[in-house]
Amino acid sequence: MRALVVAAAAATLLAGAARAAPSPVVVIDPGHDAQANLATEPIGPGSATRKIEDGGGTRGVVTGIREPDLTLDVSLRLRSLLRDAGVRVVMTRTRTAGKSMGNIARARIANRAGAALFLRVHADGASVASARGTHTLTPAYRRGWTDDVYRPSRRAASLVQADVVRALGFPDRGIQEHLDFTGFNWADVPVILVELGFMTNPAEDRALATGTVRHRAAVGLCRGTLRFLGRPPARCGI
Ligand SMILES: [Zn+2]
Numbered sequence: 001m002r003a004l005v006v007a008a009a010a011a012t013l014l015a016g017a018a019r020a021a022p023s024p025v026v027v028i029d030p031g032h033d034a035q036a037n038l039a040t041e042p043i044g045p046g047s048a049t050r051k052i053e054d055g056g057g058t059r060g061v062v063t064g065i066r067e068p069d070l071t072l073d074v075s076l077r078l079r080s081l082l083r084d085a086g087v088r089v090v091m092t093r094t095r096t097a098g099k100s101m102g103n104i105a106r107a108r109i110a111n112r113a114g115a116a117l118f119l120r121v122h123a124d125g126a127s128v129a130s131a132r133g134t135h136t137l138t139p140a141y142r143r144g145w146t147d148d149v150y151r152p153s154r155r156a157a158s159l160v161q162a163d164v165v166r167a168l169g170f171p172d173r174g175i176q177e178h179l180d181f182t183g184f185n186w187a188d189v190p191v192i193l194v195e196l197g198f199m200t201n202p203a204e205d206r207a208l209a210t211g212t213v214r215h216r217a218a219v220g221l222c223r224g225t226l227r228f229l230g231r232p233p234a235r236c237g238i
Pocket residue numbers: 031032057058067122123124
C-alpha cells in the first residue's frame with residue numbers, strides 16, 4: 001500500500017515536470033498546392049515591392065510527379081517522425097487540393113503557432129537537367145524584417161542541410177541567404193526552406209519518387225530539426 005502511494009506521488013511529480021516544460025512546436029510547410037496563385041503580395045511588411053504568391057512549383061522530368069505532391073508526402077512522413085519524438089507539429093496544409101494560400105498566409109500560421117522552427121519543404125527545378133543536389137535557403141539580414149530570426153535560422157539551416165545531405169546522398173549545394181522571399185520576411189520565428197533535390201534531374205527525380213528515399217529525406221529533416229531543438233536526433237529512428 002505504502003509503495004503504491006509513493007508510486008502515485010512520483011507519477012504526479014513526473015506529470016508536473018512534463019507540464020512545466022511544454023514540447024516545442026514545429027510548423028511544417030509543404031511547398032505549393034494543387035494550383036498556382038498568381039495574385040501578388042508585398043515581399044515584406046510595409047514593402048512596395050510585390051511578388052506572385054505562388055508560381056506553382058516544378059515537376060519530375062522523368063516521372064511527371066508534381067512538386068506539391070512530393071513535398072506533401074515527405075512532410076507527412078516528417079510529421080509522424082517528429083510527433084513520435086515528442087514534438088508538436090502544425091501543418092500549413094495536409095492535402096493538395098486547392099489554390100495555393102501564398103507566402104504571407106504561410107508565415108502567419110507559423111507566427112501564430114509560436115513555432116520553434118518554420119520548416120518549408122520544397123524540391124527544385126532548373127532549365128538544365130544537369131543541375132542537382134540539396135540546398136537550404138535562409139533569410140538574409142534586414143533590419144526590421146529578419147534581424148530577429150536571422151541567426152537562429154542560419155543555425156537551423158546548417159544543421160538541417162547537413163542531415164538531409166547525409167540522409168539523401170545528393171551533392172551538397174550549401175546554404176543561400178535570400179532577401180526577397182516573402183515567406184521569410186513575414187516570419188517572426190526561425191525559418192528555413194529546404195530544396196531536397198532537383199526534379200528536373202533524371203536521377204534525383206527517380207530517387208525522390210520512391211518511398212525509401214522520401215523516408216530518408218524525412219529522417220534527415222527530422223534529425224536536423226531535433227538537433228536545432230537541442231534534442232537527441234536518434235529519436236527520429238533510421
Ligand atoms: Zn517549390
